[in-house]
Amino acid sequence: MDTNKQGKKPKEKTFTEKARSKQIIECTIDVITEIGYANTSIGKIAQKANVSKGVITYHFSDKEELMTGVVVDLYQKAAFFMEKHMQNPDNAIDMLRAYIVSNLLFIKENRKHVAAVIEIVTNDRNEQGELRFAGQEEAIYAPLEEIFQYGQEVEGTFRSFSKRFMAVMLRSAIDAAGDQLAKNDQFDIDLYAEELVTMYDRATRK
């Protein structure tokens, strides 16, 4: 049997159930982006979805499970996106460009969902007060560090710098685009991508 955590077995969902779940997730995203994680309640989500509160706890046994649902849903979108935009550049410089461009494109296409997930990931905590989605750093920074490693040690096209720090900086610049987009719909993320590519090219190249 597949359980995920603490004995909480995810219900095997039927087709209709999946549709409902998707709808609830959409409404959750709307509510979170509109009023923020701290003000989001199951009642307000139910209201937005025009269903009773019970429906939500029927489909997601927990508030926790619902929030996880929103996050996982974005992961799945990301996986799908990656598959579609798959390309394997043969050099570190192009890898880095591809990484930046595809990340910003994904954010652009999923801005609301991304914003909601950021709210959840930075706010949702367990009873001990620990961030429920903490400890994903390695998974986030690893791909970047690999590119840097390749450029520095295999190809020799990158200068010497701290791979982790560079990854932190780049990641923060990418995430900043999401913030800017959330605040200002006119933010020109394509132009931002171009500048970011140029900048990191200069910053990393030997």
Added chain:
Amino acid sequence: MDTNKQGKKPKEKTFTEKARSKQIIECTIDVITEIGYANTSIGKIAQKANVSKGVITYHFSDKEELMTGVVVDLYQKAAFFMEKHMQNPDNAIDMLRAYIVSNLLFIKENRKHVAAVIEIVTNDRNEQGELRFAGQEEAIYAPLEEIFQYGQEVEGTFRSFSKRFMAVMLRSAIDAAGDQLAKNDQFDIDLYAEELVTMYDRATRK
């Protein structure tokens, strides 16, 4: 006088009151950094401070006022810090370095307070669901944009790039240091500062 809720002018605080206020603000910072903004309640702060809930509302008529207190307190620390570390480099490259280094030093010295303020600023909303501390962007990006402007148009030592985008990227990299520090006390922010300086030197120089 007993209250200050008429037109919201901040009450003239006595000496003892200031001490208590400070203490409450300290505890608020502790609680927020420990369990996050969304889980922070006046009750928990009172508990941490070992006083009754009433004490808090006696000194801060509102939760809103308390949160504002935490934010304003950091602003004051920042102003004081700036005065102390004041230096006026005569060229853009050194200005940029000074900006980065002093900012990271301030974050290093006030890591908890900074973390708490970020929690507040990104979460505290009014009844309409709008972020209460939104719309400070201009004030944040202006000093950086001025440095870039000087380097590009007066000195000619900086290449051509979008001043706003560059400011957004740099600011996000600086703030990322706070996040990293919050998660991991071992994070070597001095080294990070060095890398950041090098990187932005390369990224901006003609």
Added chain:
Amino acid sequence: MDTNKQGKKPKEKTFTEKARSKQIIECTIDVITEIGYANTSIGKIAQKANVSKGVITYHFSDKEELMTGVVVDLYQKAAFFMEKHMQNPDNAIDMLRAYIVSNLLFIKENRKHVAAVIEIVTNDRNEQGELRFAGQEEAIYAPLEEIFQYGQEVEGTFRSFSKRFMAVMLRSAIDAAGDQLAKNDQFDIDLYAEELVTMYDRATRK
């Protein structure tokens, strides 16, 4: 749907919900008449009804809405009563008698509810401190003034006097019966009605 607080349109109530609402209203009346409006709290009402506080806010989103419920309920009883006791005397003197007698009968039959509504109407205020049910004067005095007008100007059976003042006096005498009844269950309201009829006959007749 889960709430009704958007624009304050009263929610469509189901059968069971109506029953609960009625029960809560009954208890509210009891509590108000027992300890007065100023001491009445949702907690005490819940206690009297032997339900949890939450039940009350589930059925009435607001204390305001609950109080309005109590008032509206009496209006409805009054409308029903009027329909049942409908009679259209063809002369002013009999109209006046009918008005007095039926009003006192209604008060007699609904003494507690009437007492509670008086408490609410004279005490329930909005955030600005204004009586929430103020400004109904015209609706209250109009029917009486019409009778006086008819007797004075159409029939000529009434002497000349200020219609408004006479209406104020008579209305106050009628409401006084409710007060007396609230204080003293032995108060003989039927006899009071007779005296009132006699008195106003003498006071108004040419």
Added chain:
Amino acid sequence: MDTNKQGKKPKEKTFTEKARSKQIIECTIDVITEIGYANTSIGKIAQKANVSKGVITYHFSDKEELMTGVVVDLYQKAAFFMEKHMQNPDNAIDMLRAYIVSNLLFIKENRKHVAAVIEIVTNDRNEQGELRFAGQEEAIYAPLEEIFQYGQEVEGTFRSFSKRFMAVMLRSAIDAAGDQLAKNDQFDIDLYAEELVTMYDRATRK
């Protein structure tokens, strides 16, 4: 030693104390008439008086004592008023007129204080929920009943009617003037007095 109730000895007040007390009572009257008894708190009174809450509890050991103060103060004003307007008509008809006219004049001259006292008297309750100023009925109705008695049984100028009922009606009509005045400053209480005199003349005369 003179105690008033439940062992609560009224402090012997010095001259300055009396002045402060008066001032606090004035402010209490203002607050009550502005926002109603149920919303009146010591804090709000202190605010209005521009003193700290402590001052109030220093001069009045209790909220109860403060409210009593407001009521007693009006009684004293009334006693003083009566002394000044003393007249002893020798017949029931003139006594009744004098009663009505002087009562309405007193209300006119002390409208705010009267309104506040009505709020207190109809709302202030003890811990058992009983009106603290209840049971004054006899004192209120007695003088009127005496006049009626005199007119009916000594002089024979009044017809036969229930003395108590007539007193209730008249008293309610007089108090109604206070209500009207509270709601509408333009209310012509002198004219009202005239009508009331005429009316009760007709209603009572043989």
Added chain:
DNA sequence: TATGAATGAGTTTTCATTCAT
């Protein structure tokens, strides 16, 4: 599969009162 109903814990806030100075 959905919902209405109910619960009880927890939130912010207000308040009368007490007390040291």
Added chain:
DNA sequence: AATGAATGAAAACTCATTCAT
């Protein structure tokens, strides 16, 4: 005589969760 400080109880309201239907 006055005040600032503190307290703790009680208020209204919100909410995640449970459950019978």
